[in-house]
Amino acid sequence: MATIVEGLQQAALDRNAPVSDLLRRVKFVAAKLGLGRVEDWVEQELNGYQTTPPDYRRVRGRPIGRNPVRGWIPIAGNTEPLSSAPAFEPVSALEALVVASAKGNGSLHMPYPRDIQALLDRENRVRGWSYALEVSPSEFTRILDRVRTLVLDWALNLERAGIMGTEDNFDRDEKEKAQAAATTINIGHIGSLVGNLGHGNVSGDITVSGLNTQQISSILPQLRAHREELVAAGAHGPTLDDRLNALEQALANPQSDHSFLRGLLTDLRNCLSGAAGSLVASGALNILNAMLGTGVPAP
Structure with missing residues (x-):
C-alpha cells in the first residue's frame, strides 16, 4: 500500500x-x-x-x-x-x-x-x-x-x-x-x-491584512523569556527557536508579506500546541489564535 x-x-x-x-x-x-x-x-x-x-x-x-x-x-x-x-x-x-x-x-x-x-x-x-x-x-x-x-x-x-x-x-x-x-x-x-505573494510594508505599528505587527513584536520576547519552561512542557526547542528567529527577521524586512507572516505564526502556534499544561503556552495560543482568526481553541 x-x-x-x-x-x-x-x-x-x-x-x-x-x-x-x-x-x-x-x-x-x-x-x-x-x-x-x-x-x-x-x-x-x-x-x-x-x-x-x-x-x-x-x-x-x-x-x-x-x-x-x-x-x-x-x-x-x-x-x-x-x-x-x-x-x-x-x-x-x-x-x-x-x-x-x-x-x-x-x-x-x-x-x-x-x-x-x-x-x-x-x-x-x-x-x-x-x-x-x-x-x-x-x-x-x-x-x-x-x-x-x-x-x-x-x-x-x-x-x-x-x-x-x-x-x-x-x-x-x-x-x-x-x-x-x-x-x-x-x-x-x-x-x-x-x-x-505581496509587497506590503510590515514594519512599524501597522496592520497587514488583519495582522498587527506591533502585537506580534510584543509577544516574541515574552516567549523567549519563557523558552525553558515551554520546552519542559513539551514544545520542540529547535523549532521554537527557528520560528521566533524567522518572525523577528520577517518583521524587520519591509518586503515580508501577509502570507509569509501568517505561515510563520501558524508554525509557531503548532509548535506551542505541544506544550500541554503550560500557562505561558496557553496564553500565547489564545493570542495567536486571535491574531490568525482561526477560532482554534487553546488546548
Missing part, C-alpha cells in the same frame, strides 16, 4: 486529477506535519488570493474595448501596461474556466478595474465602454500546471528528507524531521514563491 507521500506524488503526476483535489491532499499532509506556511499557500490557492498573487499567476493577453457599434476591438497605442494582470481566482474557478472555454470561442475576458476603465474612457473620449484583457485559456492551464509541479517538487522534497508516512499518518520522528527541515520542504520557498 502506498504511503501518504507516495500517494501525493502519484496524484501530482496524474493529469486527470483536478488540481483542487490535489491541493486538498497537500492541506491534509501539511496539517499532519504542522507546516503552517504550506497550509496558508493551499488556502489561498483553494479560496482565492486576498493579497497580491505570486508571479506564476500573472497572465498575459490582448487589451480590448467594446465599441457599441463594432463590438470588441483591440485598444490602440502603447498597451504594454495593460497586457498583463494577476489572477486572483481559486484554482477550481480556473479549472472551470478552462473547461468552459473549450466549449466556447477559445478566449476569456478579464474586465479591468473600474478606475482603469474610467481612465480609458477619458483617453478615448468616449463614455460607458467596457474594457477587458482577452486571455487565452492556455494561460490558466499554465497556472494549474505550475501549481501541480510545485506540489510534486514539494512531495519529492519530503521523500528526500525521509518523510513518507504510512497510509494515513506520520510518526513522531517524521513530524520532527518536517519541523526541522521546514525551510527546505516548504512550498513557499520553491521558485521564490515567498516574497512574491
Whole structure:
C-alpha cells in the first residue's frame, strides 16, 4: 500500500486529477506535519488570493474595448501596461474556466478595474465602454500546471528528507524531521514563491491584512523569556527557536508579506500546541489564535 507521500506524488503526476483535489491532499499532509506556511499557500490557492498573487499567476493577453457599434476591438497605442494582470481566482474557478472555454470561442475576458476603465474612457473620449484583457485559456492551464509541479517538487522534497508516512499518518520522528527541515520542504520557498505573494510594508505599528505587527513584536520576547519552561512542557526547542528567529527577521524586512507572516505564526502556534499544561503556552495560543482568526481553541 502506498504511503501518504507516495500517494501525493502519484496524484501530482496524474493529469486527470483536478488540481483542487490535489491541493486538498497537500492541506491534509501539511496539517499532519504542522507546516503552517504550506497550509496558508493551499488556502489561498483553494479560496482565492486576498493579497497580491505570486508571479506564476500573472497572465498575459490582448487589451480590448467594446465599441457599441463594432463590438470588441483591440485598444490602440502603447498597451504594454495593460497586457498583463494577476489572477486572483481559486484554482477550481480556473479549472472551470478552462473547461468552459473549450466549449466556447477559445478566449476569456478579464474586465479591468473600474478606475482603469474610467481612465480609458477619458483617453478615448468616449463614455460607458467596457474594457477587458482577452486571455487565452492556455494561460490558466499554465497556472494549474505550475501549481501541480510545485506540489510534486514539494512531495519529492519530503521523500528526500525521509518523510513518507504510512497510509494515513506520520510518526513522531517524521513530524520532527518536517519541523526541522521546514525551510527546505516548504512550498513557499520553491521558485521564490515567498516574497512574491505581496509587497506590503510590515514594519512599524501597522496592520497587514488583519495582522498587527506591533502585537506580534510584543509577544516574541515574552516567549523567549519563557523558552525553558515551554520546552519542559513539551514544545520542540529547535523549532521554537527557528520560528521566533524567522518572525523577528520577517518583521524587520519591509518586503515580508501577509502570507509569509501568517505561515510563520501558524508554525509557531503548532509548535506551542505541544506544550500541554503550560500557562505561558496557553496564553500565547489564545493570542495567536486571535491574531490568525482561526477560532482554534487553546488546548
